[in-house]
Amino acid sequence: MSNLKRWSVLALALLLAAVVAVPQGGEITPGDNLIVEGIPKIPASLAAEIGRYTDFRSAGLTSWHPTQREMLISTRFAETNQVHQVKMPGGARTQMTFFPDRVGGSSYNPKTGDYFIFLKDTGGNEIAQGYRYDLSTGNVTLLTDGKSRHSGGVWSTAGDRIAYGRLRPTPEGIFLETREMNPLDPKTDRLIVDNKGAGWVVGDWSPDDKKLLVREFISANESYIHEVAVASGQKKPLTPKSGTEKVAWGGATYAKNGRGFYATTDLNSEFQRLAYVDFGTLKPTILTAHINWDVEEFQLSPNGKVIAFVTNEEGVLTLRLLDAVTGKERRLPKLPKGYVTGIHWREDGTELGFNLDSVHSATDVYSLNVKNGRVERWTHSETGGINTGNFVEPEVVRWKSFDGMMISGFLYRPAAKFTGKRPVIVDVHGGPEGQFQPYFLGRENYYLNELGIALIFPNVRGSSGFGKTFLKLDNGFLREDSYKDMGALLDWIKQKPGLDGDRIMVTGGSYGGHMTFVAATYYPEKIRCALSVVGMSNLRTFLENTEAFRRDLRRVEYGDEREPKMREFMERIAPLNNAQKITKPLLVVQGYNDPRAPRSEALQMVETVRKVGTPVWFLMAKDEGHGFAKRKNQDFQFYATVMFIKENLLK
Numbered sequence: 001m002s003n004l005k006r007w008s009v010l011a012l013a014l015l016l017a018a019v020v021a022v023p024q025g026g027e028i029t030p031g032d033n034l035i036v037e038g039i040p041k042i043p044a045s046l047a048a049e050i051g052r053y054t055d056f057r058s059a060g061l062t063s064w065h066p067t068q069r070e071m072l073i074s075t076r077f078a079e080t081n082q083v084h085q086v087k088m089p090g091g092a093r094t095q096m097t098f099f100p101d102r103v104g105g106s107s108y109n110p111k112t113g114d115y116f117i118f119l120k121d122t123g124g125n126e127i128a129q130g131y132r133y134d135l136s137t138g139n140v141t142l143l144t145d146g147k148s149r150h151s152g153g154v155w156s157t158a159g160d161r162i163a164y165g166r167l168r169p170t171p172e173g174i175f176l177e178t179r180e181m182n183p184l185d186p187k188t189d190r191l192i193v194d195n196k197g198a199g200w201v202v203g204d205w206s207p208d209d210k211k212l213l214v215r216e217f218i219s220a221n222e223s224y225i226h227e228v229a230v231a232s233g234q235k236k237p238l239t240p241k242s243g244t245e246k247v248a249w250g251g252a253t254y255a256k257n258g259r260g261f262y263a264t265t266d267l268n269s270e271f272q273r274l275a276y277v278d279f280g281t282l283k284p285t286i287l288t289a290h291i292n293w294d295v296e297e298f299q300l301s302p303n304g305k306v307i308a309f310v311t312n313e314e315g316v317l318t319l320r321l322l323d324a325v326t327g328k329e330r331r332l333p334k335l336p337k338g339y340v341t342g343i344h345w346r347e348d349g350t351e352l353g354f355n356l357d358s359v360h361s362a363t364d365v366y367s368l369n370v371k372n373g374r375v376e377r378w379t380h381s382e383t384g385g386i387n388t389g390n391f392v393e394p395e396v397v398r399w400k401s402f403d404g405m406m407i408s409g410f411l412y413r414p415a416a417k418f419t420g421k422r423p424v425i426v427d428v429h430g431g432p433e434g435q436f437q438p439y440f441l442g443r444e445n446y447y448l449n450e451l452g453i454a455l456i457f458p459n460v461r462g463s464s465g466f467g468k469t470f471l472k473l474d475n476g477f478l479r480e481d482s483y484k485d486m487g488a489l490l491d492w493i494k495q496k497p498g499l500d501g502d503r504i505m506v507t508g509g510s511y512g513g514h515m516t517f518v519a520a521t522y523y524p525e526k527i528r529c530a531l532s533v534v535g536m537s538n539l540r541t542f543l544e545n546t547e548a549f550r551r552d553l554r555r556v557e558y559g560d561e562r563e564p565k566m567r568e569f570m571e572r573i574a575p576l577n578n579a580q581k582i583t584k585p586l587l588v589v590q591g592y593n594d595p596r597a598p599r600s601e602a603l604q605m606v607e608t609v610r611k612v613g614t615p616v617w618f619l620m621a622k623d624e625g626h627g628f629a630k631r632k633n634q635d636f637q638f639y640a641t642v643m644f645i646k647e648n649l650l651k
Contacts, residue, residue, distance in 0.1 A: 079631045
């Protein structure tokens, strides 16, 4: 779970600087890092028209200082998110790192606070390296080998070591090494245990620093907790693999007395519940049996007496406090309206830091004094000078799918000034085990407020947050059932007053990009156009070409393409192999360095659709990975998207 002792693994990063230039001719021209095909020239006037909606900023808490009331946050002043220091609520954000690549996570040394560590990749390739930043000098030191993929970064109880993961590909398969190091001396780096598979995550150090809790992640529906002896590397399971029902365990934090550990689990439940496991019996005691929703994250207070946790209640992320001694929930003061993520305790246990966003505000950092109930806001992110108080609230909508199952999503209706039936954008989340939650929409508010477009964010079967049975309903040979949920939604839109069923665009990123290709091939007569961002065009070729460390994890969800029947199934349903059915305009966006959905997935789809004769706009950034993270790239993508919408959806 979220922990101030942990490095955040960074996914998206950037290489080059200049992207967009506005020449004398009044056109926005892409720089050399962007590959632009089929996209009309973009007038500079468009940037002026929508500029306010590109000036949103957000901030996220990454670490409290151990002895002073100050914190590290991640935010963007220039092109990419970097580490900033904030020394008081509402105080100035002082930038600490200055890289062309995004730095999203950082963690103070938990005892002295005289340096912090962070992870950073290059160009979105997700080959993250660990670094140390010395506050007295501003010097940055590379800690890892500079070539392997690294993850984790959990501080020892004594604060003199970190445990982290290093990926090691071999002819026999993927191994993920659990290692330790004193960040002040990288030469102390040593192997603790070599783990077969790519799904191992370091959880926590024991109070005496002699043992580690590690999580073995197999799939969204199956994961286990192990304990590792640091000196010998001996590993023993704490949550045995038994029975026919797969069980998922998450978190894993030692109790302060070392006699047990806390974790989340869906054992004997549809939902992830908070549990305490005693080392003597290894039998879990469920602490949140009264809550029929997933516990998304939790963190134990430094004295071990209070557990802060967040529940996912149909997409609404709610902060709760549990007395670890009595097992009863504590009353919370009234918090600002919004959704809580990224909880972090201060080392003295008096305050809980967290991130909060809402329909009306981008993510900002807050603190809660658990003794006096005082809530303070540490950051005030800019919103382009727009009165976000007028942004529309979503409503939960439900529709019946092909088999009678009720599927839900969130509908945002455009501003009241727009009358008549409104065009619709259906935006599908990634994952597929993800879930849309009603967060701040940022640039997409432009569609609602200025173009009068309704937005629908579906949570089709296979989405998280609705129980483990629902989560598994699109696995393997059931993949088409989630496709049919999309078809049922398109039919539902046609029946709803106020929505224009003849003007629908489908879009999404990652797996949402795949679902966009699906809509364009399965339901071409029901949509006006489609926009796929870093999407997969063929699950077989995707599995063959995605980075090796992800392949086994994804096979559990999608199926094993090496098996003849599954391979045949994947080929039959692949949008790539049905591209002749794509008759409506298509916009494809891709990052050149994407290790997840490799660029070959986009390139083969673009080439095939063009042969059919269907108009295709194509945008690829040479300095991006799984999605655009650099401000100028994001801006050009947004300009192109607005042009595409005006040309193909609104006419």
